[in-house]
Amino acid sequence: MTRGSVTVRVARWSAVHPWRAIGLWLLLVVVAVGMSVAIPKQQTQSKDEWVGQSGQAAELIEKAGLGDRPTETVLLTDPDGPLDKAAATTAITQLQQKLRALDPVQAVGQPVWSDNGKAALVPIELKGTADDAADSIDKVVAATADVQKANPGLTIGQAGNASVNAGVWKQVGSDLAKAEKLSLPITFALMLIAFGALIAAGIPVLLAFSAVGAALGFYAPLSYLFPDGGSVANVVLLIGMAVGVDYSLFYLKREREERRKGRSTLDAVEIAAATSGHSVVVSGLAVIVSMAGLYVAQDATFASMATATIVVVAVAVLGSLTVLPALLAKLGHRVDRPRVPLLWRLNRRIGPGGISRRILAPVLRYPRAALTISALAVVALAVPALGMKTESADLNTLPQSIPEVRTLKALQENFPSQGSLSYDVVAQGDGAAAALTGLQESAVRTGKFVVPAGDAIRQAGGTAVLTLVSVLPDSSANGEAALHQLRGELAPAALGSTTWAVGGDSAESVDYGNNQRDKLPYVIAFVLALTLVMMAFTFRSLAIALVTTLLNLASVGACFGVLALVFQHSWAEGILGFTSAGFVVSWIPLFLFVILVGLSMDYHVFVLGRIREGVAEGLTPQEAVRKGITESAGVVTSAAAVMVSVFAVFATLGMLEMKQMGVGLAIAVLIDATLVRIVMLPSIMVLLGRKAWWPNRLHRQTPEQAERELVSV
CATH class of the missing domain: 3.30.70 (Alpha-Beta Plaits)
Incomplete structure (x- = not known):
């Protein structure tokens, strides 16, 4: 076999020296985690978010030194009716004494009584800037909470920019912890169903989780260039678990397939590296290119998301190409142990592509009808996107569970x-x-x-x-x-x-919401142009690149349509546990677009690679499509199930923005992995025939020649 491919050379070295590869990976993870502990992560400041006319106003105010000191307000009400003025006066006195003793507090004003007699407020002026207030607000909130405990007959709460932001990020942290607790066991369960063996199921989950931890560590020094807007941990977990598991899944499935054909473990690892390993590299680059589109938006929060996602994808690709072959070489046939009897027999009985083969048969028999029906279905889902309203997040989009x-x-x-x-x-x-x-x-x-x-x-x-x-x-x-x-x-x-x-x-x-809407066309153009060039270069086919772009747009359009249907109306409120704001938060469409284009390339590249193998072996276009789809169906189904489950976890969280992101991603991947990849893609490939690979002309090869070409890619 030719050993010119970088993926094959790396995999072979890792397989021949497994303990070195495993040791280097562990060292990488430990160093990264140490960096996250030793290097404080930088957060965005107020000026990082200045855009438009409001940004100009903020700059003028800052230069003139006319900025207001940050303020907070404590509200006193009586849950049983009109406010008892005597009880409220006692609580206000306690509050003033506690707050004036705090270093972050500049001054505490006199109480103001509401005209309706139901409430009183106490204004608080804090020292320093808004960023200083964000750092010290916990002390002020704690003092207010102490007064509440001492006066249980009253409702005493605090609100202001600093305290509301602190409450929001506390909710985000709680959501993130919930997502971690749910996503790991769900992902492991799906891998167990896919492989029917504990070790094989655990490897992808373990590698994905280690990639997430390493990426967060490597991001810590990068945050000095791209400070965290507050969503980095969420995005790294969301994307890292999805791609980390998928990349390992692609590789592991192909290695097991080759071993079943009688290959030695080393040969199976090399073939997996040449095929699935190559697809992993292309998929990873696709996600990186797509996420780089967020830099075009010229937004500090998006820049931090893009940077962190690029890091976690790069780490996941590195892990699948190095430590995964080492683990497979060391474990050998033991990777399929211990088996779960029921799941193992079920996998054997269904066989590769058992379900998709039945769906694919009528598609290949009637490709024009299949393409027409599926295209109409996608258009029907996408039509509501024409009426999608996007506005900035406001008080009504925040969970009412935040005090x-x-x-x-x-x-x-x-x-x-x-x-x-x-x-x-x-x-x-x-x-x-x-x-x-x-x-x-x-x-x-x-x-x-x-x-x-x-x-x-x-x-x-x-x-x-x-x-x-x-x-x-x-x-x-x-x-x-x-x-x-x-x-x-x-x-x-x-x-x-x-x-x-x-x-x-x-x-x-x-201004922030308008800026996102204005930048969206530029981001779309950037991402589509680069991914089109990359696909044309990878498959040496302009037709494949154009088909990929059209299918990506179909998935995105359907995703946006579902978002509008779910979140601009009230019918899904009880199902998902939210109150409709009547719009989609302005940054969600832009973010979803770049994520979806990148993630859809995961199994798209893998499926096209298997179809290309069939064409290179001399099969007819129809048989090549049948072989490619059915042989990759198990991997695609498992990969999509992992993504959908991880994203669906975010749809259960409290923050409306996280719900919208989770629902959008889950629905898009579901549509993409079923309607688009099992119906639209094969029907298009059959109708195009060998023209699909234009201008490249794949010559007929023997299986041995095709294998040598794959290994030398």
Whole structure:
């Protein structure tokens, strides 16, 4: 056999020196985990998320030193009715004493009583910047919790940017722990069904989990260049478990198949390296190329996700090419021990591609009808995507189980003027303060804005800032409407030729969502162009590259359509445990697109590789498709089942964004692995015949020649 392939050379070395390969892998994992402990991971700062006009406003405010100190609010209510003023006064006194003793607290204001007599609030001013407040908010929240314990007859809660963010990330951490607990046993159970043996089932799970741990460690130093926006751990677990298991699965299945044909363990490992190992490399590169598209979005959070995903995919590919052959060589036939009798006999009885063979038969017999029906089904699923609404996450998309979210909603109900839809209008130049005074009067006169207590206009040098609060409830639609009124009507009329910008938290949220929508076409173009070139180069076929691109778009379209059907309506609320916000969070479509294009290449490359083997052996296009699909069906089904199960776990989590991501990925992979790959792909390949490999002309070869070509790829 020719040994020119890098994958074969690496696999052979690992198989001949198994203890060295295993030792080096363990050393790699240990060093990576040590890095995660020794090197503190960097988080994104507020300025990393500045975009659009709100970013310009934030920069002007920072340069002028006019930024507000971070604030928090403690809300006191009585769950049994109107607030008992005497009891509330006692609690407020305790609260003021505790908070004033804390180092992060700059000042504690006097209580404000609601007009309806049902609540009171205590304003808190914190020291430093918003980033400083994020680091010290736990102490303030703990003090409020102590006062709550001392006054059980009252409901005492805290809300503010820092505390709400802390509550959200606490929920994310809880969700991540839940996902870890569920995904590992589910994945192992699926591998047990796929292999019918404990050791064979455990190897992919073990390698995937070690790849996730190593990737998180390697990301720690990279976070100084690409700071974590808060979702890195979730994404690494989500993608790492999916691709890590799949890559090992591809390799292990092919090695077992070759051993059943009578090959020695070493020869089986080499053939697996030349075929499945090659597919793993191509699949890994496809995911890396797709994730690199997130850099085009020029967003700090997406950049961190892309970097971490690229790392975990690279580590998973490395593990499947090195330590996996070593383990297979060392274990030999023992990899199929101990067997689970029932599952082992079931696998033997069904045989490779037993179920898919029955589905594939009518597809190959009537390819035009199969393609037409499947295409119509995909289009029907994709049509709702035309009406998909995307908006930024808001208070209504956060789980009501987060105490700070409940407090913030209660605060808005009892104190409308304390609403969280606030805007900072910045003006620069001569007469800036006077111009803002005119804007304040006209905005308040509309009845849609109020001015918070304190100095309405802050100024320093030639820069002035006016803070306005919308009286509307906090929602994406209301936030965008208020911002449009300020930027499109009130500010231009009052400020004229003065340099100005409208920013603030609410404006930043709207600008962020608009930025994602604007960048989506560029990301799509980048990812599709690069994956098309890569597939054309891999298979030496422009037709295969174009077919791959069209099928990827079909899967993505169906995914977006299902997202719109599920999350823009209320029919699935009871099933998935969420309250519909009427839209899909703005960053989800962009993120799902790059992930889906990358992950769909996993089994797509594997299936096409098996079909190509059949064509190279001289089979007719129809027989090559039949052979390729049926021989790869078990692997594809198992790989898709792993992905769907891991992604479905995220659909059970509390955060709506995690639900949308999990449902989107699970549905897309399910559609892609069934309707697209078992019906659309084979019907297209049969209809194209040998033209599918144009301009490459695969000549007829003997099995021995085909094998030598595969090993030398």
